[in-house]
Amino acid sequence: MPKYMMSVYGPAERNEFGDYESKEAMLQAFADTGAFNEKLEREGYFVFADGLEQATTATVVDGQSGAPVVTDGPYLEAKEYLGGFWVIEAPDLDVALALAAEGSKACRGTVEVRPFQTEESFQRLLDQ
Amino acid sequence: MSDGDAREAIVRAHHEEWTRVVAGLARRFGDLDVAEDAAAEAFAAAVERWPSDGVPANPGGWLTTTATRKAIDRLRRESRREEKHQAAMMIEDPTQPEPVGPVEDDRLRLVFTCCHPALAPDARVALTLRLVGGLTVAEIARAFLVQENTMAQRITRAKAKIKAAHIPYRVPSVADVQKRLAGVLAVVFLVFNEGYLAGEGDDPIRAELTEEAVRLARLLRALLPDDGEVAGLLALMLLTEARRPARLSRSGELVTLDDQDRGAWDRALIGEGHALVRERLAAVAAGAGRPGRYQILAAINAVHTDAPTIRDTDWSQIVALYDQLVAIDPSPIVRLNRAVAVAELDGPEVALAEVDRLAEPLADYHAFQATRAELLRRLGRSAESRAAYDLAIAATGNPAERAYLGRRRDQLGEAH
Numbered sequence: 079m080p081k082y083m084m085s086v087y088g089p090a091e092r093n094e095f096g097d098y099e100s101k102e103a104m105l106q107a108f109a110d111t112g113a114f115n116e117k118l119e120r121e122g123y124f125v126f127a128d129g130l131e132q133a134t135t136a137t138v139v140d141g142q143s144g145a146p147v148v149t150d151g152p153y154l155e156a157k158e159y160l161g162g163f164w165v166i167e168a169p170d171l172d173v174a175l176a177l178a179a180e181g182s183k184a185c186r187g188t189v190e191v192r193p194f195q196t197e198e199s200f201q202r203l204l205d206q
Numbered sequence: 207m208s209d210g211d212a213r214e215a216i217v218r219a220h221h222e223e224w225t226r227v228v229a230g231l232a233r234r235f236g237d238l239d240v241a242e243d244a245a246a247e248a249f250a251a252a253v254e255r256w257p258s259d260g261v262p263a264n265p266g267g268w269l270t271t272t273a274t275r276k277a278i279d280r281l282r283r284e285s286r287r288e289e290k291h292q293a294a295m296m297i298e299d300p301t302q303p304e305p306v307g308p309v310e311d312d313r314l315r316l317v318f319t320c321c322h323p324a325l326a327p328d329a330r331v332a333l334t335l336r337l338v339g340g341l342t343v344a345e346i347a348r349a350f351l352v353q354e355n356t357m358a359q360r361i362t363r364a365k366a367k368i369k370a371a372h373i374p375y376r377v378p379s380v381a382d383v384q385k386r387l388a389g390v391l392a393v394v395f396l397v398f399n400e401g402y403l404a405g406e407g408d409d410p411i412r413a414e415l416t417e418e419a420v421r422l423a424r425l426l427r428a429l430l431p432d433d434g435e436v437a438g439l440l441a442l443m444l445l446t447e448a449r450r451p452a453r454l455s456r457s458g459e460l461v462t463l464d465d466q467d468r469g470a471w472d473r474a475l476i477g478e479g480h481a482l483v484r485e486r487l488a489a490v491a492a493g494a495g496r497p498g499r500y501q502i503l504a505a506i507n508a509v510h511t512d513a514p515t516i517r518d519t520d521w522s523q524i525v526a527l528y529d530q531l532v533a534i535d536p537s538p539i540v541r542l543n544r545a546v547a548v549a550e551l552d553g554p555e556v557a558l559a560e561v562d563r564l565a566e567p568l569a570d571y572h573a574f575q576a577t578r579a580e581l582l583r584r585l586g587r588s589a590e591s592r593a594a595y596d597l598a599i600a601a602t603g604n605p606a607e608r609a610y611l612g613r614r615r616d617q618l619g620e621a622h
Contacts, residue, residue, distance in 0.1 A: 080372045170374040171324060172382075193371045 079167045081125060081194040082174045086187040088161035090133040090152070097161065098186065110184035118166060123177060125165040133159035161187070165194075212257040219265040220249060224340035225425065227269050229312035231277055232337075232375060238319075238365050240277050242337060248273035313338070314429045315375050321390040322373050329364035330393050336361055338425070339418050349415050350400070351407050387430070391439050391500065394422045398443050402450075403604055410454060410606030416447050434486055434494060438501030441482035445507035448475035460610040464516040476511045483508040502531045521550040538567040542574055554584040572601035576611060588618045 088097045098104035118124035136152045152159055164181060168174040174191050182189040224245065231241035248269045262268035320333040332350075335341045341349075347357035367373070378386040401415025423440040430436045452466035461467075486494075486501050497505075506527045513519040528544035542564055549557030558581040561574070568574035579594035595615035599608055 170372045171322075172374050172378070175324065191371075195370075199370060 079169060080174075080196060081165060081167050082171075083192050083194065084164040084166060084174070084178050084181055085160055085190045085192070086162050086181075086185055087158040087190070088187060089157075090159055092132050103186075107184070107186045111181075114181055114184040115164075117180075118164070118177070123166040123168055125167055127162075127164040129162035130160060132161075209257045212261060215261040215265060216249070216252050216256060219252065219269060220340055221421070223266040223269050224249070225313050225316065225338050226266065227273050228337050228340075229316040230270060231273055232316060232319075233312045234274070235277055235281065236375070238337065238368060240280060242365075244273040244277035244280065245269075247276045251276075311429050313425065314377050317390055317426070317429075318377055318386060319368060319373060319375050321386075321393045322368070323386070323389055324371065324373060325364050325367065327393075327396070329360055329367075330389075331396055332357060332360050333364050334393050334422070335397065335418065339422060341418065345414070349412055387433065387435070390426070391435060394419050394426070395439060395443075395500075397422070398446075402446060403607070407603075408605060410458065410460065410604050411450065413450065416443070416450065419443060420447055434489060435498045435500045437482050437486055438498060438504045441479045441486070441504035442500050442507055444475045444479035444482070445504065445511050448472040448479065448511065454606055458606055458609065459613065460604070460606040462610070463510065468514065471511065479504065479511070480508055496534075497530075499531060499535055502527055502534075506531075519550070521547055525551050538564045539571070539573075542568060542571075542577060546577055549581060549584075554581045557581055558585065570601055572598050572607070575601060576607075579611075579614070583614070583618060591615075592618050 095101050095104045098107055115124065115127055118127070133152045138149045138151065138153050140147045140149075162185070166174065166177060168177065171191070171193075178189040178191045227245045227248065228241045231244055232238050235241060251272050252265075252269065256262075317334070317338055320337055321330045325333065328350075332346055335346045335349075336343065343358045343361060344354050346361075347354040350357070377383065398416050398419035401412040401417075401419065404410060404412050420440070420443050423436070423443055426433075426436045427440050448471050449463075449466060451472065452468070452470040453461055455461050483501075483504050486497060486504070490497055490501075506524055509520050509523050509527070524547045525544065528540070528547055531540050532544060542561065545557045545560040545564075548560060558578070561578055561581060564574060575594050575598035579591050579598055582588075582591035582594055592615055595611055595618075599611045599615070602608055602611070
């Protein structure tokens, strides 16, 4: 079955309540997201889900030539950074988009849905 | 058989059978690329063979059989490399049939897949014209004034996304079908509008696009005969298309509704459009629910095409219909069009007050400035009218409209 990554973006630095306007809002979003995760598990879509520490904690490593070069910070300068994601299994994009809409509502964020490569698409790549 | 007869049969088969052939192959092989290429090869084979062998008794069957054979040949060639994958694809319908919408027809699946909201709007248009309409990539590129390889890339990318993201080949579930259908109708209407008043380029009207949009709407009507908005969109486009012969002067200038030679309107298209509008009025009277935007726009156009002269137009009816439209779509453009009708009913001063309230969102919109210019002209405010014509001319890319607006502006000088 196809797998999709559902990514949620947010600011590089979070306020004292994560990305939320108040502690109550944060707790409510956590509760709703937890309930959504349980639904994903119950209905057989769930593969993995977690939130990331804020983007300012990221470190970039380039080991392509000689000694690895280590630098502070996210790889790309951007207004918003990946804040967390789900990996789901769904029969097609319509199902994935419906789940993403629920996840977006639960976590109070915009969700990007992107398919993983499949054995078939990887094979096509090798055959070219 | 003459070459001419065979050619005519091929053109007819292309109009009648292309969509069905592509849609059937896409369903069977689960791959739009394979379907498109095999269908194109089958039509190429017809071009080669029908003039000498004769047109087959069942052209659609011949094309389907030939295209299926071409598709299987291609998959066999490829299956040496990807045996397992292709073997799976050869099995009829690899996906479990889902609960589907009102009609089970491969062509409808194809339409919904090409107009999927996960595709960019310009990709939806291009895919629909190529896979549903059967236009060549070169034709689509020409119609939208882009390089052929740009258009080819747009279509290839869209097909690649459909495959990689697993956009399903099916009619949406009953719960989603109305919303998704609205997206399909928007694609068809966009094709029509681009042909009806081309945004740019040397041709003010691109008949190949308006005709194609009408053809697509007829197909949707055949597939979804009970849908009010499908009927409404088809009626709207027929009643608009009917006026095309009167919309350009000999010198290539746009002719507005009040100056059009109504004798040049296409009565057959008007008759067909009016019948659809009557059908929807009867359905609404019988409790079919409130009409959507296309049905209301069709009704407005039916009032216009009913009037033997501009003076006979039932403007109160038109304003009442625009009131209905504003109730479901209070966008500035709808309110602008309502104000144009208000000018005829309540005079230019009332209309201008309405129009000026829309200045914020519509300042750069050519029709807004053109409407203001016209109303100011009627009120004798020549200097302001001239300035508005200048803004309108600067905002339009359509040569026929520019010519018309320029002449109207220059007439101001003569009058004062």
